[in-house]
Amino acid sequence: MDRQEAIDFLLDHYENPRNQGEIEHPDVNLNGGNPGCADVITMQARFGEDGKVQEIAWDGTGCTISRAAASYVTEMVQGMSAEEIENVTFEDLMDQLGREIVMTRPTCATLALGTLKKGVHEFDMHQRADKADYSHHQH
Numbered sequence: 001m002d003r004q005e006a007i008d009f010l011l012d013h014y015e016n017p018r019n020q021g022e023i024e025h026p027d028v029n030l031n032g033g034n035p036g037c038a039d040v041i042t043m044q045a046r047f048g049e050d051g052k053v054q055e056i057a058w059d060g061t062g063c064t065i066s067r068a069a070a071s072y073v074t075e076m077v078q079g080m081s082a083e084e085i086e087n088v089t090f091e092d093l094m095d096q097l098g099r100e101i102v103m104t105r106p107t108c109a110t111l112a113l114g115t116l117k118k119g120v121h122e123f124d125m126h127q128r129a130d131k132a133d134y135s136h137h138q139h
Contacts, residue, residue, distance in 0.1 A: 006098025013068035023057045032115025034107045039066040043116040065105045070112035082124040
């Protein structure tokens with residue numbers, strides 16, 4: 001992907017955001033922001049019975065890169081399990097967004113993914129705790 005393609009890709013996500021808005025009964029619902037930066041992003045996700053992302057949404061205010069990245073992240077993690085999302089690295093994301101363009105604003109580029117990963121991690125821990133708790137009561 002050359003520089004212009006990367007810019008066009010980001011602008012497309014910025015101008016035509018995917019999955020922007022809210023979902024009902026989200027399992028993950030977390031605000032994220034970077035200190036000293038006006039970008040604030042809310043990430044929401046709901047997992048299906050199979051443990052995979054069934055519905056995902058984002059909303060918030062911020063620069064082109066943080067908003068485009070949020071839009072892209074929601075497409076990228078569609079159908080992933082909590083563990084798979086936790087394994088997505090910021091490096092992967094930067095490469096896919098166009099490293100040359102976003103490396104000047106890494107905190108903006110990674111805000112949505114970082115927020116989502118944190119929310120998913122908390123959700124995953126609760127799930128595991130519930131399961132452990134549940135099996136403990138079975139005996």
